[in-house]
Amino acid sequence: MNFQDILEEKMSDDPLHAMRHSCSHVLAQAVLQMFPEAKLGIGPAIENGFYYDFELPRTLIPEDLPLIEKHMRKIAQEKQLFKRYSKPTSASILFLKKIDQKYKVELAKDLKKDGEKELSFYENVMPDGTPRFVDMCRGPHVEHTGKVGEFKLTHAAGAYWRGSEKNPMLQRIYGVCFPTKKELDTHLAQLEEAKKRDHRKLGKELELFTFSDNVGPGLPLWLPKGGILIEELEKLTKEEEFKAGYSQVRTPHLTKGKLYELSGHLKHYKDSMYPAMKVDDEEYYVKPMNCPHHHMCYSATPKSYRDLPLRYAEYGTCYRYEDSGALFGLMRVRSLQMNDAHIYCSEDQFENEFIGVINLYLRYFKLFGIEKYVMRFSLHDPAELGNKYVDEPKLWIKTENLVRKAIKKAQVPVVEVANEAAFYGPKIDVQIWSAIGREFTLATNQVDFAVPKRMGLYFIDEKGKEQTPLVIHRAPLGTHERFIGFLIEHFGGAFPLWLAPVQIQIIPVSDKHLSFARKLRDDFFRERFRVEIDDTKEGVGKKIRKAELMKIPYMLVVGDQEAQEKKLTVRSYKTKEQTKHTLEDFIEKIREEYSLRKS
């Protein structure tokens, strides 16, 4: 269950919800007018609009959508009443029989099986009583089709019936819907704005990363400017982890398959791993995760309870063979560098450690100004024990309660969601949305009560007895790929000074001022600032424009004036204002701005 579904549940008593859902009925009716043999799937309201799934005699083409919209507008004008019945009227039965709605029949049977006593039907009838459309539906609906608001069909796409890839694929039509034209237009304009922030577009424009057909899908190549983002993030996390008592380990990208047989990953993960390579009669894999490697670091030497908690961190590079259709810019890739760490602790230490991790998350999010996220407490599903999850029913409950207690103590709001856990334990996932509205897990904080035991990890307790440690897997900054993808959109490409690949652009007024510019650049280099000189033979205006497009925080125009006055003319990307500073003052100012990172 993703946040979209959660939202939908929350929305169901919202008047907007009834309007959008009613709009989906209008869509269904319109589609039936165009394709009388269409089979209806489901048509819920979603955030900002609605969709409806259909089985159609032919594939929709983009030109179909305006035609369907036209039918919809006519239906809206007709002000057909929405009438609720606990069973379909005779007119509706006729209607239903004629079109043999097999998906609706399947739904009705399942609802009955689930103990739903009474199904409800919504009929659309003309003001004179002529029936036009009927749908089995829980409702609620607006009074008549004239009240379905302002809508626009946005796109069509395939979608499995009832979300299962075992089922046939239906055609889904998406639309947006708002009470007024103005709100609709505002929303559409916002979508356009969001496209400008799309990390795939900005990543290209700002020369942060690229993909190459010669390298492969989902394998991003970080260009120098993107490399700086990576360097800066790693600097930050290493400082934070140092302060929080982590130590850094380094592990190879490869391992014998044996390791994953031992850990249990092979059973649960094989499909999303690159296939094994055979070397010296041994199967080797590229690692899809770092945990088993770290566990081998743990077990390298005997551990005492005095050693715990032990925190092993590594920006580990992993490879996952994700479905080709799932790849999406930097947000879903096949090679990823994870802000990983594993905390080995006793049960008594667990709560403190877990809360420590949550607080680290919150500190990072505050630093980046990340406000729109949801913490999802991902639980197991008892029905999937022994299959998707390790078969330890009692340990699941126990561990989930441990986490629940820690969450309560940390006072962070979470949404509990079943059947989202890792195979080895419950987790807290931080859900965020990309500029175009797709949901992703940005960061994750997991508890593992199973793998350490399987792999024979232990420590000697106070009584000299062997005990299995709990392991917390944590990745507050997720992976470089997804986190930077998110940051690009979050900042719209205009990074704060400490992250900006180029912090200062020096703009000489003419060639005469190049040597002055170079001397200045060296002054900034000494202070470890990232500076570039625009030494092209362009006018100042053009150079400013280029620096603005690259969203560089500070631009220094240097010419005769600056040389004479011994002052710098500074243009700020943020304020677009020009100010004058001595070199010393300016360095002091940007140093201060830099220090905000540490707050």
Added chain:
RNA sequence: GCCGAGAUAGCUCAGGGGUAGAGCACUUCCAUGGUAAGGAAGGGGUCCCGGGUUCAAUUCCCGGUCUCGGCUCCA
């Protein structure tokens, strides 16, 4: 992986069964400039790849690759 759409210059895109187009970028020359595009000239293409149809395919058809919109899956 599944359903659908797309791929033309470094980038953004137009075009179309018979010498391939624009803007920006790039190179050179002129201009030596003051806060979002100075002027001129020039170079640049396997029209994604492989097959088929055709006198002729970048264009039409089939297959593949990659990207995109979704579904499924997931950091």
